[in-house]
Amino acid sequence: LAAALDAARTIADLSRRNAELAALNRVAELAGEATDLSAFFARASEVLREAAGGEGVATDVLDEAAGELVYAHVRGPPADVAARFDHAALAGPLGDIMRERTPTVAEGDPSGPLARLAPLGFRSYAWVPLLARSRPVGILATGFRAPAGEVRARLDLLSAVGAHVAAAIESQRLLGDLRRRAEELSLLNEVGRALVETLDFEHVLGAGVRNLARIVDAPDAYLALASADGSCLEVRAAAGSHPEHLGRRLPLDPPGDNLPALVFHGREPLVVEDGEDDPRINQALRALTGGRGYLGLPLVVRDRTIGSVLIVDPRGPRLFTPAEVE
Numbered sequence: 001l002a003a004a005l006d007a008a009r010t011i012a013d014l015s016r017r018n019a020e021l022a023a024l025n026r027v028a029e030l031a032g033e034a035t036d037l038s039a040f041f042a043r044a045s046e047v048l049r050e051a052a053g054g055e056g057v058a059t060d061v062l063d064e065a066a067g068e069l070v071y072a073h074v075r076g077p078p079a080d081v082a083a084r085f086d087h088a089a090l091a092g093p094l095g096d097i098m099r100e101r102t103p104t105v106a107e108g109d110p111s112g113p114l115a116r117l118a119p120l121g122f123r124s125y126a127w128v129p130l131l132a133r134s135r136p137v138g139i140l141a142t143g144f145r146a147p148a149g150e151v152r153a154r155l156d157l158l159s160a161v162g163a164h165v166a167a168a169i170e171s172q173r174l175l176g177d178l179r180r181r182a183e184e185l186s187l188l189n190e191v192g193r194a195l196v197e198t199l200d201f202e203h204v205l206g207a208g209v210r211n212l213a214r215i216v217d218a219p220d221a222y223l224a225l226a227s228a229d230g231s232c233l234e235v236r237a238a239a240g241s242h243p244e245h246l247g248r249r250l251p252l253d254p255p256g257d258n259l260p261a262l263v264f265h266g267r268e269p270l271v272v273e274d275g276e277d278d279p280r281i282n283q284a285l286r287a288l289t290g291g292r293g294y295l296g297l298p299l300v301v302r303d304r305t306i307g308s309v310l311i312v313d314p315r316g317p318r319l320f321t322p323a324e325v326e
Contacts, residue, residue, distance in 0.1 A: 020157045023051030027161050031168040040168055041073030048142065048161050049075070052154045056122060056143035060088060061169060062098070062136060065321060069094055069139055072169075076143060077120045084119070094127065098136045103128045103155050103162075107148040124148040126155065128162040132170030140165055180323075187215050205237035209309065212297075213239045216324045218313045220289065224250060224260055225299070225307035233260050233307060240312075242289065250285070258282055263296035263308040269325050270296040274317035293318020295325065 027044050045057040056076025060069040069088040076082075088094045097104050107124045108114045117125065122143030130138040140162045144151050194207035205223055213221035220240030224233035232249040252261050259280050263270050272294040275281035281294065291312035299307040311320075 020051055020160075023047050023157070023161070027164045031164045031171075037168065037172045038073060041165075042075065044161065044165060044168075045073060045075045048158075052142065052157050052161075053144065053146065054126075054142035055145055056120065058082070058085075058141045059130075059138060059165060060094065060141065061138040062090075065319060069098070072138070081119050085117075094139050094141075097127045098129045098139055101129050101131060101136065103159055105148050105151045105155065124151050126151050126158055128155075128158045130162050130166035130169065132166045137166050137169045137173070184215060187211050202237070206239070209237040210239040212309060213311060216295065216311060216320060218293075218295070218311045218318075220291065220312040220314065222260075222289070222310045222312070223299075223307065224310070226252065226264070226305070233264060236307075241314075245289075259285060259294055259296050260308045260310050263298050263310075264305055267298045267300060267305055269298070270294075271320045271325065272296075273319045290314045292316050293320065295320040297325075 026047050030040055030043050030047070033040075041059050045059070048054060048057055054076075056074070058074040058076075059072045061072040063070050067090050069090065071082070071086040074082045074086075090098075104127045105124060106114055108117055108122060114125070120143055122145065124144045124147060126142045126144070128140040128142075129136055130140055140158065142158060188211075191208055191211045194211075195204055198204065209221045209223040212223075213219070218240075220242060221238070222235050222245060223237040224235045226232075227234055227249070230252065232251050235245050235248045235250075238245050250258060250260050252264060259270060259272065262280060270280070272278045272280055275286055275291055275294055281291075289310070289312045291314045293313035293316070295311040297309040297311070298305055299309065
């Protein structure tokens with residue numbers, strides 16, 4: 001009887017291991033085939049639920065610009081309940097798990113630190129940090145009806161699946177970077193063609209400022225050149241909704257709260273996320289552009305500053321990224 005029980009236990013362990021390996025193989029296949037990240041998450045979540053017994057699966061992806069984790073996919077809980085957890089601050093528990101890079105299992109306790117997760121209806125939870133080339137890219141979260149002790153036995157499977165999910169996220173990110181770089185180079189090529197196709201100075205300035213706005217997907221942009229006497233900047237080209245600002249003059253001295261002048265004198269790009277409460281945007285400039293997010297760029301030729309470009313997003317606060325500034 002003991003031998004039979006031992007054999008049955010061994011066969012059960014082997015069967016479970018084979019099922020886990022089959023699930024891992026399937027997730028790896030899905031990752032290799034993935035062209036759409038959301039579709040991959042959906043199919044991989046289903047495989048994981050069947051193999052690990054999880055009742056709910058969520059993939060949170062790191063949004064470095066916003067400084068938070070954002071749901072990329074969720075399966076299991078009702079949509080209205082899951083929506084309450086669609087964002088998580090990096091300063092919170094999930095951020096700690098991601099920074100420590102250690103899978104974590106915890107049992108839901110209505111009176112404990114996981115009380116806020118009670119509406120999801122799970123008994124225990126597992127969180128696996130998603131790492132791509134040793135860099136955290138997100139969190140794989142799974143909810144279980146089983147106790148935490150049973151879930152810990154499934155951490156190896158969850159971690160292995162997490163490695164494939166992280167690789168898929170990183171591949172899509174790299175592909176997105178390549179596409180964006182190709183688009184940028186295409187736009188830069190258009191600017192180059194505009195520069196050599198005509199000797200019309202105003203046409204060249206107009207083409208340049210329009211393409212600058214396109215590169216960062218901003219509605220408005222202005223190009224201002226220093227006046228002959230160096231007392232002011234004169235708007236010589238405009239793209240967007242305020243062509244009437246052509247010919248406007250902005251004083252250069254003192255720069256004070258005049259962003260184009262600050263850029264001109266500082267010779268460095270400047271980003272203002274929200275001009276409504278930033279001291280570098282004076283009332284006149286705010287009224288002139290109607291903007292919220294600003295990016296100022298100096299125009300430098302042979303170590304001499306000749307003007308500045310102001311890119312404006314009036315749709316709301318806008319944090320221009322380092323890649324966009326570059």
